[in-house]
Amino acid sequence: MQLRPSIFHQTIETAVSFIYPAQCRVCEKIIGIESVPYVCDTCWTNIDIISPPWCEICGIPNAEGICADCATKPPQYGKLRTIGIYHGTLQHLIHLYKFEKRTNLVKHLGQLIIANLPNDFSFDEYDYILPIPIHKKRLRERGFNQTMLLANHISKMSNNPILMDALIREKNTSPQSSLDREARQTNIIGAFALRRSEVVRDKKLLVLDDVYTTGATVREAVKVLWNADPMEIDVLTLARALNPV
Ligand SMILES: [Zn+2]
Ligand SMILES: [Zn+2]
Numbered sequence: 169m170q171l172r173p174s175i176f177h178q179t180i181e182t183a184v185s186f187i188y189p190a191q192c193r194v195c196e197k198i199i200g201i202e203s204v205p206y207v208c209d210t211c212w213t214n215i216d217i218i219s220p221p222w223c224e225i226c227g228i229p230n231a232e233g234i235c236a237d238c239a240t241k242p243p244q245y246g247k248l249r250t251i252g253i254y255h256g257t258l259q260h261l262i263h264l265y266k267f268e269k270r271t272n273l274v275k276h277l278g279q280l281i282i283a284n285l286p287n288d289f290s291f292d293e294y295d296y297i298l299p300i301p302i303h304k305k306r307l308r309e310r311g312f313n314q315t316m317l318l319a320n321h322i323s324k325m326s327n328n329p330i331l332m333d334a335l336i337r338e339k340n341t342s343p344q345s346s347l348d349r350e351a352r353q354t355n356i357i358g359a360f361a362l363r364r365s366e367v368v369r370d371k372k373l374l375v376l377d378d379v380y381t382t383g384a385t386v387r388e389a390v391k392v393l394w395n396a397d398p399m400e401i402d403v404l405t406l407a408r409a410l411n412p413v
Contacts, residue, residue: 193264194257204276206264207257216253217284218408226383227286229253229410243383244390245375246402249286254379254407262378262407266314274314278321281406289404294374296331297323300389301360303340315378318406328374334364335393344385352384360389365396372400380405 192199192208199208222228223235225242227249252258265273285291299319307313316332323330338361344352362368373393377386380403390401 194260204261205272206270207261211257215257215280216255218250218252218286220287222249222286227408243387244394244401245386246400247288248380248383248386248403248405249289250380250405250408251281251284251286252407254381254409258407266310266378269311271312271317274317274321277406278318278325281318281322281404282325291322291326291328291374293372293400294328294402295371296368297326297328297374297376298331298335298393300375300377300385301335301337303337305340306337315376318378319376322376331367331373334362334367334396335389336361336363344381349382349384352382356384356388359385360392362392362396368393368396368398370397370399373398373402375401375403377403377405378407380408 190199190206191197192202192211193206194211195208197208197210202209202212204212218227218229221230221232223231223233223238225234225238225245225247227247228235228237254262261273261277264270265277291297297319299313299315302310302313302315316330319330322328337359339359341355341359344355347355375386375389375393380386386403386405390403393401
């Protein structure tokens, strides 16, 4: 019998954790068999879930009504909502998941989204979940699109189909995380292209991304998607950096 790599990997990790006790990757406490790998139960429950009030449009916390940024320059999406603040445990977990390829974390991160949906948000409103695509070269290097895996998990729980290949990453841009605010904005221009735009026409789309930092990626994706005449575009992200550089 051949074990699938992910199951094999998890089995080995479980076995190793008996011999070499693991440390919580956030607080470094020795942990046993916790409900979420790499993180103790205390750190997991300390994830900063965003709660109201937030800007009705961009979802930034601690804003009443519409924030000054959205009032000055309204975004092209209807509304953007985020599950948690990008720091502490959530930042550690996303880093492990995305850059250290601990893909077994996807079910926990997906579950975190499902369990903490904002009170003014419902999956029922959307025809498709559209995960932000990564360039095929980056896909080859990383081995997976972290947002696509999250979308897969959410899609199973919410019964919303995923729309793949309608929006593609045409330009292999420098990683946004390596750039400052201004450079992110110019770096991402022209990164996306539409394919099969007829599938998007008159549809209600939920764009999904893992981390919202300056919003440059989401803004560019939404701008390109409007060229396909959808009815509505909203955005959901797992984490949001406050005060990004
Ligand atoms: Zn901990
Ligand atoms: Zn706003």
